[in-house]
Amino acid sequence: MFDENETIEPMDTCGCGDIGYLTARTVPIDLAHGVGRIDKVPVYHCRSAYCQEFSLPPVVSRRLETIAEQMEETQATETTYTWQDKEIPVQDSGTQPDQTALDQTTDELALQAFTLQFVNRQYEDARVVQIVPGQAILFRSKLEDSEYYLLRYEEDSRTEGIWFSFLKFYYDEPNLTYEDFLEWSEDGHLKELGRIILDEVEDTLIDEFGEWT
Structure with missing residues (x-):
């Protein structure tokens, strides 16, 4: 990406x-x-x-x-620390940048900046345990050690805006890396709770986990 x-x-x-x-x-x-x-x-x-x-x-x-x-x-x-906008290069002075490429780059930058805001975030009932910048955020429940949640970016050119899937799963091993999760999740252990547009992610997480610090 x-x-x-x-x-x-x-x-x-x-x-x-x-x-x-x-x-x-x-x-x-x-x-x-x-x-x-x-x-x-x-x-x-x-x-x-x-x-x-x-x-x-x-x-x-x-x-x-x-x-x-x-x-x-x-x-x-x-x-x-904040992220700056990335300039979009133009091939020559007489050529306008492709609007689709501009939109895609803007979305990619917004995704990376958005996911990195969750580093070390703690909610009342869950905490962030791993971030894959621009792609996914893993949460672990504070109420049950084996209970995890995943907020994952879903690329879909047919819809406007930036959308995420919100999923829940259980994992009994003491340590979970994103690489292990990708291999393990192929067996169909995930339960999708819904799809969320970017602007509604924060409110959805607060509704699910409580306020964050």
Whole structure:
């Protein structure tokens, strides 16, 4: 869906060398007017309480440079990580970009930014356990350890807007990776609870799991 250089994988390498899982944390940043901080930066961390290291996805590193420039322009010392719009290249000055390609790229960027907002999110009755940026969000119930929910992007050119399927399933093993889920789900263990348009996802999740923090 995305150019390889623009994707954020759910797992990579932590700064300590162990397997790193996508999460979010506050990152210090050197600015011309002093040291600043940026909250909710997507990083890879090994989940060890004793590890202070982390690594940044390449696209996040590039975005941090832009945010730092903006902070220096406004003399800010604190901000929250956000995604910028991606420019659509035009092949030559006399050619207009294809509208379908523009719409598709806009949707892809919106999907990646939207899913990454759920990093580390906790609801009253569920928590986010894994994100596949631009594709899916896995939730684990706080009420029953084997109960999971999946919010998955469904690409359909016949409908307008961005749509997700909302599914429920049970998985008894202690650890669930998205790769294991893909293999296991082929056996038909998923129960679809409904289809949700992007604008209604937040309200639907709150109705299902309670308020989030």
